[in-house]
Amino acid sequence: MASPSPGKKRMDTDVMKLIESKHEVNLIGDSLNCFQVKFCGPSDSAYKGGVWRIRVELPEKYPFKSPSIGFLNKIFHPNIDLGSGSVCLDVINQTWTPLYDLSNIFDTFLPQLLMYPNPHDPLNGDAAGLYLHQPEEYKKRVRDYVSRYAMEVSGGGDGNGAGDDDDDESSISECSFDGDDDMEMEM
Structure with a gap:
């Protein structure tokens, strides 16, 4: 039996x-290359109290x-x-190095991105414009989105906010986050 490749060992670790x-x-x-x-x-940000589900897919050549x-x-x-929920973050999209790991993404890179956006390289032009020209309105909109789409509902809610009728949004409402290994992601 062949031993796992160094990349596979690193992914597992x-x-x-x-x-x-x-x-x-x-x-x-059943694999470790796709998870939420x-x-x-x-x-210490306008995103305080928000809870998001983040899809992670590890390529075959991870961590390279x-x-x-x-x-x-x-x-x-x-x-x-x-x-789409896609993230524009240089450290993931362009300057990634095998020296980084998944913990760096969730403990450092994403928190820093939420606290210090780069409005000059936006994926959401409306958010960038508000951030630059109407910072208080930007914070208000962030808080509105947190309360509508990123609040955990006690008793096992889906994290998409109560009373949401928006059919075109990305959703994890079909997924149980209580150990369901066959989750489907709607993209």
Whole structure:
């Protein structure tokens, strides 16, 4: 029996490290290359109290190739696409190095992105414009999105906010986050 490649060992190690951390991780299927992470907004930001589900896909060449990440519930941010949840973050998209691991993404890179957006390289032009020209309105809109789409509902809610009728949004409402290994992601 052949031993796993160094890349596969690293993938397994990084995913296990993330599972053992403070982050709630749910695997999708039987492999470690696709999973969801529960991510909480930084406490010293307008995103405080928000809880997002983030899809993570690790490429076959991880850690030499960066992971793909995306928000599954809506977030209002200049560098996150409102429709797809795609994240514009140089450290993931362009300057990724095998020296980074998954914990760096959730403990450092994403919190920093939420606290210090780059409005000059936006995926959401409306958010970038408000951030630059009407910062108080930007914070108000962020808080509105947090309360509508990123609040955990006690008793096992889906994290998409109560009373939401928006059919075109990314959703994890079909997924149980209580150990369902066969979760489907709507993209």
